[in-house]
Amino acid sequence: MMNMRLVQPADLIDLNAVAGLDFIIEKDDCLEIGALARHHQVANSPVVKKHCALLAEAAGTIGHYAIRSRGTLGGSLAHADPAAQLPLVAATLGAEIVVNGKRGERRIAAKDFFVSMMSTALEPGEIVVSARFPKAGAGDRHAYLQFSRRTGDFAIVAVACMLQKRKLRIGVGGAEDKPRVLEDFSPEEKPEAIARSVREAVDPTESPRVPALYRKELVEVLVKRAVAKCLSSS
Amino acid sequence: MPEFELSVNGERYSVRAEPRKLLSDVLREDCRLTGTHVGCEHGVCGACTVLVDGKPSRACLIYAVQMQGHEVTTIEAVAKDGKLSPLQQALHEVHGLQCGFCTAGIVMTFEAYLRENPRPTEAEVREVLSGNLCRCTGYHNIVRAILRVANEGRDAPA
Numbered sequence: 001m002m003n004m005r006l007v008q009p010a011d012l013i014d015l016n017a018v019a020g021l022d023f024i025i026e027k028d029d030c031l032e033i034g035a036l037a038r039h040h041q042v043a044n045s046p047v048v049k050k051h052c053a054l055l056a057e058a059a060g061t062i063g064h065y066a067i068r069s070r071g072t073l074g075g076s077l078a079h080a081d082p083a084a085q086l087p088l089v090a091a092t093l094g095a096e097i098v099v100n101g102k103r104g105e106r107r108i109a110a111k112d113f114f115v116s117m118m119s120t121a122l123e124p125g126e127i128v129v130s131a132r133f134p135k136a137g138a139g140d141r142h143a144y145l146q147f148s149r150r151t152g153d154f155a156i157v158a159v160a161c162m163l164q165k166r167k168l169r170i171g172v173g174g175a176e177d178k179p180r181v182l183e184d185f186s187p188e189e190k191p192e193a194i195a196r197s198v199r200e201a202v203d204p205t206e207s208p209r210v211p212a213l214y215r216k217e218l219v220e221v222l223v224k225r226a227v228a229k230c231l232s233s234s
Numbered sequence: 235m236p237e238f239e240l241s242v243n244g245e246r247y248s249v250r251a252e253p254r255k256l257l258s259d260v261l262r263e264d265c266r267l268t269g270t271h272v273g274c275e276h277g278v279c280g281a282c283t284v285l286v287d288g289k290p291s292r293a294c295l296i297y298a299v300q301m302q303g304h305e306v307t308t309i310e311a312v313a314k315d316g317k318l319s320p321l322q323q324a325l326h327e328v329h330g331l332q333c334g335f336c337t338a339g340i341v342m343t344f345e346a347y348l349r350e351n352p353r354p355t356e357a358e359v360r361e362v363l364s365g366n367l368c369r370c371t372g373y374h375n376i377v378r379a380i381l382r383v384a385n386e387g388r389d390a391p392a
Contacts, residue, residue, distance in 0.1 A: 003276040003294065013347060014300050064365025066283050066290035151364040
């Protein structure tokens with residue numbers, strides 16, 4: 001953002017030196033991951049792969065190796081790029097974002113945390129300290145697919161799909177100003193039919209470089225493939 | 235202008251630089267280590283990749299002041315006593331570079347990656363290499379060079 005001269009902050013505080021924020025802890029019902037956990041660490045963590053495979057898979061597609069080695073979970077969530085992997089996964093899984101500041105700790109549901117393009121429910125003086133991702137149950141399945149013009153670019157559209165308790169939940173990133181989650185699809189429905197209804201539901205922003213219609217097409221194709229992949233995975 | 239100490243390739247450098255000065259610029263202009271190249275200046279091209287505490291990082295996405303207390307490793311430290319590293323030697327032998335602008339970043343990326351995954355598949359090499367843009371070679375010989383290093387020590391070369 002600063003290299004592109006899109007923001008010019010007067011002051012910056014480097015959080016990298018804050019000790020104890022790079023944890024990955026398994027709790028009874030969730031995985032709690034510290035804001036300074038690096039994407040590479042999240043993608044390759046055996047605990048994350050076991051209990052939150054969607055998160056591990058998506059984190060492994062962020063940028064490139066050097067970017068994943070340095071980039072953090074908290075940074076990605078707070079940045080809130082509408083096409084980024086971690087906001088999409090957090091929204092799709094119904095994660096909680098834990099923030100802290102002068103007024104103390106708050107836990108914010110992902111659906112309330114992401115407000116709009118690159119804007120979150122963080123108040124001035126607050127930082128993201130961790131995120132709590134629900135653990136997948138036995139028999140849950142997932143799929144993650146994205147389309148970008150070059151490997152490692154931000155996705156034009158990304159789709160995350162979860163099959164849980166005979167219900168499909170579909171998250172779409174990149175189409176709107178924040179991740180969009182659609183729930184309660186039946187796995188008995190044809191992937192083509194689900195894809196058409198998600199296409200109808202999303203309202204992509206028009207842009208000279210990526211027409212809204214093109215994003216709708218991508219949403220339909222990726223949802224169809226993600227649902228098929230999710231239902232056929234084990 | 236603040237003055238601070240950096241540790242680069244095991245040597246201490248005393249630097250006077252604005253806090254907003256990027257690590258890539260400080261390495262080149264203040265430490266006089268011009269092996270680190272600057273391409274896109276926004277983290278995409280990979281030319282400026284260095285190691286921070288052994289992990290690959292874009293020097294253009296870090297301020298030099300952030301590196302106090304950390305160890306930075308640049309391309310200048312890869313060859314030891316004038317002897318190329320196995321990866322550098324392989325790049326030389328299989329023609330894995332042409333103009334060489336991207337090469338420093340590629341060497342730093344894979345010096346780190348091959349320590350973490352010493353026997354990568356070609357698909358893994360290509361995935362990691364996607365973070366370094368090269369406009370000359372078409373990548374094939376870079377991949378060959380990396381796989382040659384990875385296959386050294388195997389019973390049957392792939």
